[in-house]
Amino acid sequence: MEGRLLADGRSLKDRKGRVAKKLRISVTDRCNFACLFCMPEKDKISWIPQREILDFDEIERIARILASLGVEKVRITGGEPLLRRDLDHLVGALSSIEGIRSIDMTTNGWHLEGKARALKEAGLRGVTVSLHSLRNDRFAKISGLDALPRVLRGIDRALDVGLRPVKINSVAIRGYNDDEIVELVEYARERRISIRFIEFMPLDGLGIWSSGSVVSGKEIVEKVSGRYPLVPHGRGTGETSSLWRFADGRGDLGLITPMSDPFCDDCDRIRLTADGKLLSCLFDTEFHDIRRLVRNGASDDQIAEAVLGAVWKKPDGVGYMPWIREGWEKPRNMNAIGG
Ligand code: SAM
Secondary structure, three states: OOOOOOOOOOOOEOOOOOEOOEEEEEOOOOOOOOOOOOOOOHHHOOOOOHHHOOOHHHHHHHHHHHHHOOOOEEEEEOOOHHHOOOHHHHHHHHHOOOOOOEEEEEEOOOOHHHHHHHHHHHOOOEEEEEOOOOOHHHHHHHHOOOOHHHHHHHHHHHHHHOOOOEEEEEEEEOOOOOOOHHHHHHHHHHHOOEEEEEEOOOOOOOOOOOHHHEOOHHHHHHHHHOOOOEEEEEOOOOOOOEEEEEOOOOOEEEEEOOOOOOOHHHOOEEEEOOOOEEEOOOOOOOOEEHHHHHHOOOOHHHHHHHHHHHHHOOOOOHHHOHHHHHOOOOOOOHHHHOO
8 A cells, every 4th residue: 555655754654554545524523413323312412612623724734734644535524514614615725735636525414505516616526415214204313303305405406516426325223224225225326326325333322332233234235136236346445335336337336334344454544533633543542632732832743743653553443343343432422533
């Protein structure tokens, strides 16, 4: 795996030789939805205080340093990223950073209809919209808000303004929406957009995760191929999803299988949380405090040193931590990590 080399011959490499090239930036831990596989109960939520959240200049500076170390792709996420005011300004600033080749976003879609055009004009490439059901009542139960029609309008607007790729992310949970997999696939096929099913990970705030609630990628392939024949296309190096093409040529299906078939050996992602912690792995328990350095006057070189050290210690990955698949004491819920 190649990464950009620093003048002294180093790159964002970890002990296993994996090189970080993609950065997920969480811009807020807040969300107006309360997806039951992500957020804690509403009355138990304690949001990160505003003063601890990175401002756009701080995010841009850290991203610039990371780009100088070899990061090439950025995905903006949260919490719900579109709750952050003037997010298109951040997109514009990030897209002017040398070395950053693309900026995409993962969103719940609530604000997409109103903001898609400005985001596109600011330089956003594509969006991934989370969609776990196509039934109003079920969508409201899973996502905590009766928002399905508005989210669907957001997806249509993203397509209209030319954001590409537009993708759907779906978390299939046994007993909640696993009977709707084919319908979700049909929705995506009709619009010629990709749909990716993510296996439910034990990063939920309600503690409903159990190994029995995970609908595996294999099970999804079986369900879908019974209706629409699929051709395996494999997983590209560093990609999260294994792709299956529909035999009739109408697009593809992605399966993200951290639980049943982890893909950590070629992981090239790192994460910056909304409060400025660098996470080298979703399941990392060590949070490297970059905000403290930024706010205490550290130089770019000192920040780069800290990042290199944090990435070097990247955990082997969930495939090497079998206890996680039994359920574990996670340090943060998904909304505070940035999915
Ligand atoms: N608010 C945005 C959204 O809804 O897409 C972005 C943040 S959300 C944390 C990012 C992605 O993580 C979503 O597609 C969501 O479905 C997924 N996710 C959240 N909790 C998860 C869990 N416990 N297991 C698997 N995926 C999860």
